[in-house]
Amino acid sequence: MPYKLLFVCLGNICRSPSAENIMNHLLEQKGLTDQIICDSAGTSSYHIGSSPDSRMSKSALKRGVKMIGKARQFEKTDFEEFDLILAMDRHNYRDILSLDREGKYQDKVELMCNYATKHLDRDVPDPYYGGVDGFDYVIDLLFDACENLLESIINK
Ligand code: 4NP
Numbered sequence: 001m002p003y004k005l006l007f008v009c010l011g012n013i014c015r016s017p018s019a020e021n022i023m024n025h026l027l028e029q030k031g032l033t034d035q036i037i038c039d040s041a042g043t044s045s046y047h048i049g050s051s052p053d054s055r056m057s058k059s060a061l062k063r064g065v066k067m068i069g070k071a072r073q074f075e076k077t078d079f080e081e082f083d084l085i086l087a088m089d090r091h092n093y094r095d096i097l098s099l100d101r102e103g104k105y106q107d108k109v110e111l112m113c114n115y116a117t118k119h120l121d122r123d124v125p126d127p128y129y130g131g132v133d134g135f136d137y138v139i140d141l142l143f144d145a146c147e148n149l150l151e152s153i154i155n156k
Contacts, residue, residue, distance in 0.1 A: 002037045003153060006078055007112070008096055009088040012042030012071035015124050015138055016088055017052040018060055019112065022139070023146045025065045036153060039082070041074040043095040048073055056127070059135035063143065079105040086112045086149070089123035115145040115152065 007019035020040040027033045042048075050071045052060075057067040076099050078085065085108050087093035096109050113122050119141050127134035 002035055003084075004082045005036060005038045005149075005153075006074075006082040006085045007038065007040040007088070008043060008074050008085060008092050009040075009124070010042055010044050010092060010126065011047045011128070012040055012073070013047045013050050013053045014056045014127055014135075015142070016040035016042065017067060017069045017071075018056055018065075018138060019086065019088070019124075019142050019146060020069065021052075021060060021065050021067050022063075022142050023150065026146055026150055030150075032150075032154075036150075040069065041072050041078065043074050043092050045073050047071040053128070055132065055135050056138070059132070059139045062136070063139050065139075074099070076100075079108065083108065084153075085109045088112050089126065091123075112142070112145050112149075115149040116141060117148055118144045 007016040009016040017040050020038045023038045027036055048071055052067040060067050079100060087096055093111055112124055121141060124138060124141055127138050
């Protein structure tokens with residue numbers, strides 16, 4: 001059975017699709033696409049069905065990552081479906097756990113930045129209302145976190 005990862009942000013058009021596509025990029029490089037499966041979702045319904053934000057896709061492409069996917073909203077069934085759920089920021093983390101009324105799945109939900117080693121951020125900053133630098137920074141931070149997350153799963 002493959003190990004299943006779900007990346008979650010607010011809109012599912014900037015940060016979480018970046019994390020998903022960066023992780024898939026690393027999995028392809030390492031020949032691990034059969035063993036680890038990635039998906040992403042948003043806590044909000046704002047952008048359901050939308051492609052990744054074009055500004056985010058441009059920043060990702062500079063680092064060799066082609067962004068694919070369509071936004072969907074996080075749903076309660078995701079708690080059972082996935083082995084690990086990575087929240088991009090502390091708001092997302094709280095919103096996800098608020099759907100777990102019985103507290104059954106708390107151990108499956110973690111902050112993405114817990115895996116970053118070259119960055120001190122606790123949250124992946126929301127780039128939506130800022131400039132190009134913010135999008136580039138998200139990609140840099142997510143490469144860092146994804147690389148270490150992948151190591152930690154491999155070494156489990
Ligand atoms: P994301 O970015 O959560 O990283 O996908 C955002 C996308 C849309 C909005 C906010 C953040 N919005 O307010 O529409």
